Amino acid sequence: MTKQTYQTLNVHCDDAGVLRIVIDVPGRPLNVINADVMNELDAAITDLEARKDVKLVVFKSGKESGFFAGADVSIIESISNKSQAEQLLVAGQRLFARIEKLAVPTLAVIHGPCLGGGLELALACDYRIARDNSSTKLGLPEIKLGLIPGWGGTQRLTRLIGLKHSLQMILKGLHVSAQAASSIGLVDKAIAPDRWRDELLEVINHLLHGDELHSVFAIGRGVKNRLQANEFVRQQIVAIAERSIAKQAVHFPALSSAIKAISESFENDDRGYETERAEFKKLLFTPACRNLLRLFFAKERSRQLKTWVTDHSQLLHQDPIRRLGVIGGGVMGAGIAHCAATRGYPSTIKEANKMTADAARNRVDQLVNEYAEHKGMDREQSERLKSAVMVSESMADLSDASCVIEAIVERMDVKKSVLRDLESSIGKSAVIATNTSALSVSEMASVLRYPKRFAGLHFFNPVSRMELVEVIRGDQTSDATIAKLVGFVKSLGKTPIVTKDSPGFLVNRILFPYLGEAVLMVQQGFDVKTIDDEMRTFGMPMGPLRLLDKVGLDVALHVAGTLQQMMPAAGTISTILGDFVGRGDLGCKSGSGFYRYGGKRPKPRSGRKLVSYFVQPPASIDFIEDGLTDIQRRLVYPMLLEATRCLAEGVVESEWAIDLGMVLGTGFAPQLGGPMQVIHEIGHAHFNANLARLALQLGERFETYEPVRAVNGQDTSLMKQGELL
Known part of the structure; x- marks a missing residue:
């Protein structure tokens, strides 16, 4: 034969x-x-x-x-x-x-x-x-x-x-x-x-x-x-x-x-x-399938070095990150070290003193125990994984790390001080990253002798479950540094998106106007459960107020302060969130926020008990049909508008990166394809027209200085700011 x-x-x-x-x-x-x-x-x-x-x-x-x-x-x-x-x-x-x-x-x-x-x-x-x-x-x-x-x-x-x-x-x-x-x-x-x-x-x-x-x-x-x-x-x-x-x-x-x-x-x-x-x-x-396919290919693209670095071929063969250092063993630091250890990276957590080091060790051990139970690991495998993470009080123990991630408190002065000390303790070829959710990477780099090897690496909480990692390019960050960090993120089984150094970067900047609008609606007497139910009907995995509780109202307050100069309503939102934090209502971690926790299911709280004073709700107005309810439109449009601003400012260079980042980082309804795809579905002209109506109804936070345009550069809008179709 x-x-x-x-x-x-x-x-x-x-x-x-x-x-x-x-x-x-x-x-x-x-x-x-x-x-x-x-x-x-x-x-x-x-x-x-x-x-x-x-x-x-x-x-x-x-x-x-x-x-x-x-x-x-x-x-x-x-x-x-x-x-x-x-x-x-x-x-x-x-x-x-x-x-x-x-x-x-x-x-x-x-x-x-x-x-x-x-x-x-x-x-x-x-x-x-x-x-x-x-x-x-x-x-x-x-x-x-x-x-x-x-x-x-x-x-x-x-x-x-x-x-x-x-x-x-x-x-x-x-x-x-x-x-x-x-x-x-x-x-x-x-x-x-x-x-x-x-x-x-x-x-x-x-x-x-x-x-x-x-x-x-x-x-x-x-x-x-x-x-x-x-x-x-x-x-x-x-x-x-x-x-x-x-x-x-x-x-x-x-x-x-x-x-x-x-x-x-x-x-x-x-x-x-x-x-x-x-x-x-x-x-x-179906639209759901076509959108999910687009997201699949976007994820594939995001994991390719050539997507983020121009001369990628010269950087493919540089030495990869082999050993990780983490400064700070809190929730994020311990989570990063544990995640790296599960992928074969020996890790060292540097803590300030014995008490905080013991706490970090306990966090890592708990994460390993949960991981081992989920994976069906035996005791020997579990102990081996725990031993892959060392906890130390000495900066010298980071000297052999090829990458050190700073994951301490979100305060610029503290981060600068720690980074300055760190640089003199590690090799010149080691990459330094900051795990920050909103602070300027370029400003932190100002205290370093070698700012080219410094970048942001924003992991989302919980580290073990969240797939997205934002890699933030500072003003002086080199392509070699970006290449190493993108490769490292991929090796952790996560998806990198490289962003420009901008307040809130990509995900938090787009997400915050949505969360903030929900807070303002509570102040105007809208029911907590109604707000969240409307967004779950839209396709979000949880409503904005429930999400705020999960993130932590203290964390949200910090992000609001970071974005205050960019967003007109951020000051008012900060005041409301500040009242919550001041009385100890931090969300899930304190047992109360917009919801009360402790029973089988969270119970929404009455708006009258949440805010110190109420403001008059806006008058009704007729909108062009876009498939959204009035509550959904008011909450979704701030995200869509901020997404267009991020694209215009070059926070990322492509629509697909915005859509993928929001789906992976926030759970934005994946079947809808992401914020930019939603705008395409609504139609740019109708989107602009409804924005103008929202601006008349609710104020300057809904204003756009130029009509949103199609990607090919053609002006698809039929309006200017303040005009209605």
Whole structure:
């Protein structure tokens, strides 16, 4: 038989009859399923179907980075009509069905990521084994793109692991570890790295002797999910799932589509696969999906060095950050050190004295304990992680750090003093960063001898959960420093956005007018719960007043002071927040703010008990239809307006960076695509016209000195400041 030559596959059959199909997509750090992979897998399966010498087929990756990252999202994004989508979906479903129906056993050998279409390929195999280490993760994350699995994932996953687990995985886009996958039956065996080669050979040997394998793996297969196969039980589980996603499904239609496809997975015909294709096609052209796809590509762009540094090719090979120092072991400092340690960075926290050092140690240990419990780590692994973070009272212990992050109190004078002392204690090649949420990076750099190696690195709280990190370029920050910090942020598994040094940088500057407007509305007698409920209906994960409580009203007061010169209403907002802070109402951490805490659910407080005096609410006015309620418009427009100002001032250079930053940093409704995308949806002319009305109704904070223009420079507005359409 003529040997087929492939570009993405290496196909080899040994003397024992084991045919190995090794996938290695050229030019990609991780395998993705693209047209070449699909065509070559199709050819390999056609060849395999005609062979008589094969006793076992093994699918594996030729890349140490992992099995599959999933389908090539750029192909999905480029589909322009439902006919193209149908062709792609049918091709994938038919290919995996052929793999499923092969006359010989099939085995997927999984290490590293096995996601999306990669997991759908593995599900088409008879057996799956996975290497049990931290990089291995299995999942169907399509819901995060506003889609559902389209190559049989909604059908095969449910039949394999049952309705309950498949609903959880698909509706949440969950990634599960090898051990977790083994416990729910997603993989047949999770193998420790030090036993990987030996046990893999054992599995292959078992599969070559089918009767023996049956006793090893198939006990209980199909039995554990028998109860869920009962139609009445299935209906109950589906009904519970539908109720749980009812509110979210308004914004994310993929949730309902997923349940619809999954609920048909127990049928004995192809109806479930047809439903999967139909729902995928319907979702692909929804605004939510298109916006989530834009955000996906924005995130990919933000993680590329060439996006932020002009001469990036010269900086790719400079020594990366290897050891981290952190000054200050408070909530943020301890969180940064812990996060770095989980990614393999030895870290040293410098504290002022024994008491604060002990407190920092306790914070780190608590973070590690929570992390270890979440990851299922044993005591030895947990202790090893704790030992990766040293806490010291001596600045000299930072001397070997290649990056030191200052994370102390938000006071310019204190930060300058600490940075001045730090510079003389570390090597000249070490990068220095300040974790500040609003203070000027350039002003801090004025006390340094080598300001080129200094920048801002704004982590968001809690560090372990928040994906965004703002990298702030000071007036004298070098490209080499930016390159090192962008690389460091990426290595932490986070997403960097490089901003200009401007009060509030990007996220806080855009977010604060929104939060401040909510405070002013409380002063005018608006109900706390009504304000928050309106914004949750808009699509925010929580309302502005609840968010203020979570951030801390003392922190919000500090940010308000920083932005006071830029925002007309910041002084009034500071006064109101100052009253809260003065009486000890700091939000969640004090047990009271706009809400009272302590019970099962926060309870909104009466506005009459929150502010010392009320002002007259504004008169009503007619607005041009923009899809928003009056309360939503009043709260959302300040964000949109400030976003346009940030773009005009070059805080960042692109709209996508604003949208991505606000989605990752604040939870801005991702299905809407971000503030700039919302403006496009409203229309620049209507947005400007409504701004003018808000300015007449509420004052100068809604004024814009120039009409907002389209990105291509064409003036799409039909008004000047103060004029109405």
